[in-house]
Amino acid sequence: MLHRISGLALAIFLPFHFLALGLALERDARLASFLRWTDQPLVKVAEIGLVFLFTVHLLGGLRILVIENLAWRDEQKQLATFAAALSAIIALAFLVRVF
């Protein structure tokens, strides 16, 4: 379910991401001023959320690719899910330090 929600959220976010980058088409300064706008704490929090969703979606996807293509025992799958959750938390923590 988390995989599905993160996918939907990313799909909704992406067009805005592309539009923001497209600002550089007008003038580089447009992108620069946009990036200054994103220095606000609220935006930073949203960015952390996005990276978290990104990581979660990637790890959920890897879990599916593994289940569907490699022969895993049932206990190993639980371990993999746990490892993926742990990695997502670590990634998030690291990102929080960055910001």
Add this chain to the structure above:
Amino acid sequence: MNVRLYIWQRATAAIMAPLVLVHIAIIFYAARGGLSATDILARTRGSIAWAAFYGLFVLAVSIHASIGVRNVLSEWSPLSERRTDACAVFIGIVLAGLGLRAVAAVVVP
């Protein structure tokens, strides 16, 4: 979902897995280094490598996301199969269009 869409979905996912890791690394690097727009654009302008990398990423995600959203629509919304197909095509075109435009924005000198 059928076998054709499944293959496209899983294949673009597999292609994107390494691309996503590189992209996350780039985000961390740019954020830690406090790179400004000028810095970033200085590195991407005129670069065939960045054009290829992000061009591939955009095309893959356009296919992957449109199939994914189509599946969610077919399971959670009352739309017919034809309508969900149409939504998928629309989303794919929007993402590919905006995405390639964004790649051009940062790569074309």
Add this chain to the structure above:
Amino acid sequence: MNVELAVSLWRGGANGRYETYRVPQRQSQTVLDVVTFVQRHIDPTLSYRFACRVGVCGSCAMTVNGKPRWTCRTHVAKVAASGKLEIGPLENLPVIKDLTTDMRPFFEKWQQANGVFAPTKTRQDDIAQIRPDTPARMAADAAIECINCGVCYAACDTVRWNSGYLGPAALTRAWTLVNDARDGGNTARLQAIAGSGGCHACHSHQSCQELCPQALNPTAAIAGLKRRTATAYLKGEITA
């Protein structure tokens, strides 16, 4: 033990409701014992199914505190810690009355998945020699013990969200036949499960594997079908 259980049972059809009964708790009591007690001593109009009552037939499957289970193999002590039990008919199937469901959609999807053996020999031919230790036969044997109880079908999110989805049981049986060296209907079978209600609708949530009372793994069987159909499609043997 003089403790009483508060048992909610679904009564009526699709538009029914839960009704509460008080049932004396006994040692080693199963949920089936509880349902039987209600029917015999409190309300004889209660409808429910069971047969062997020892965990080999799968007839007594119901929704117990939200999860599909074999009621004869579910100890009350394990699931009703606070003395409360809620028992309803299996999910994802039409309700006939009370705790019985119409299993026809389940079996119709079995047919739609081509879960039927397609013979290649006649009684005049020699018996096929099938070694039990080939990878294909081991894959089939690991999935063959399904007794059509419907627990996986009731547990499956995708069945709930996608009315055309064939379901874990039907696809698992298709998988055993795909791995059966004697079967001759594989192209048609793979074609049957490669469409919109087929194996690709599965999201690998694994509720089926988690709850199958026979310890089968439909997620793995369906993953195998995904690989087989993908290969067949890329080779041009089936169409999307």
